[in-house]
Amino acid sequence: MNSIAWQTAKEYDDITYKKCNGVARIAFNRPDVRNAFRPKTTSELLDAFHDSQEDTSIGAVLLSAEGPSSKDGVYSFCSGGDQKARGQQGYVGEDGYHRLNILEVQRLIRFMPKAVICVVPGWAVGGGHSLHVVCDMTLASKEHAIFKQTDADVTSFDGGYGSAYLAKMVGQKKAREIFFLGRNYSAQEAFDMGMVNAVVPHEELENAAYEWAQEVLAKSPTSIKMLKFAMNLTDDGMVGQQVFAGEATRLAYMTEEAKEGRDAFLEKRAPNFDKKWLP
Ligand code: S0N
Numbered sequence: 001m002n003s004i005a006w007q008t009a010k011e012y013d014d015i016t017y018k019k020c021n022g023v024a025r026i027a028f029n030r031p032d033v034r035n036a037f038r039p040k041t042t043s044e045l046l047d048a049f050h051d052s053q054e055d056t057s058i059g060a061v062l063l064s065a066e067g068p069s070s071k072d073g074v075y076s077f078c079s080g081g082d083q084k085a086r087g088q089q090g091y092v093g094e095d096g097y098h099r100l101n102i103l104e105v106q107r108l109i110r111f112m113p114k115a116v117i118c119v120v121p122g123w124a125v126g127g128g129h130s131l132h133v134v135c136d137m138t139l140a141s142k143e144h145a146i147f148k149q150t151d152a153d154v155t156s157f158d159g160g161y162g163s164a165y166l167a168k169m170v171g172q173k174k175a176r177e178i179f180f181l182g183r184n185y186s187a188q189e190a191f192d193m194g195m196v197n198a199v200v201p202h203e204e205l206e207n208a209a210y211e212w213a214q215e216v217l218a219k220s221p222t223s224i225k226m227l228k229f230a231m232n233l234t235d236d237g238m239v240g241q242q243v244f245a246g247e248a249t250r251l252a253y254m255t256e257e258a259k260e261g262r263d264a265f266l267e268k269r270a271p272n273f274d275k276k277w278l279p
Contacts, residue, residue: 039093080126130162
């Protein structure tokens, strides 16, 4: 982390947001509650992810966490929804309204046309576990990462990507074990099940994630975007098709045919397409 010249992109209360050489780093910053998220946290995440998506200098995003906890030195990625902010109808924001906008964060990660790499320095629990599942790749601290699903302990369960997509990743039997038993899994166990890409010594974790991001940045941006959307498509139904097809339309806009179609309308004439029905 220290060797990377991160520049603060925007100040927030519950997260940090930095950028360096085409990489954005968004990190939970509530280590004393194991980086649990409240509505304010998710609003800030949405704002930062949206900025990363719109910033054309950014090609990859690291979702990470600050820490360790000042109370006991324990590292965490995220322990999910803040149970102290939970009311009768959901998680209560400072404005008194109940929100579940962590699912909006999940969708932004899932549909943003850039690679999102999850960096897990410690506990990844509940909704924090679900966030790691929805990211494109995950790197985990060899010494401190622990993966755990407590959703069924606290009746705050993710029936979407966090569970059903996890089952596609690790298999139905293992996903049911993770959710039904709520056990702890080490970084190596998570790697062996196929939900972690690499187990990295803790001190090297952030640098390794940055290096992975730099490798992605060396690739063709259109290819990364289309491949991500293609891999999402089969699991995302009509929305997956919409996202993928939108990019196909954008590519079609760049053809001579599209220019002719637009110009013919504006000039109030029939379009004169150069009829080449290519194979
Ligand atoms: C993370 C755990 C396992 C760590 O255990 P450890 O190391 O023994 O620490 P503790 O002493 O338990 O905790 C230290 C301090 O941190 C506070 N704290 C920890 N987690 C939370 C939390 N989630 N909310 C609020 N506070 C938390 C502790 O209270 C303690 O504070 P002090 O020192 O003051 O006592 C362990 O802490 C643990 O099990 N935590 C709870 C994990 C959990 O159950 N999370 C919620 C699970 N559900 C969700 O996240 C769903 C969220 C959601 O929004 C959703 C809803 C619908 C659909 C989808 C989703 C979705 O998942 O996205």
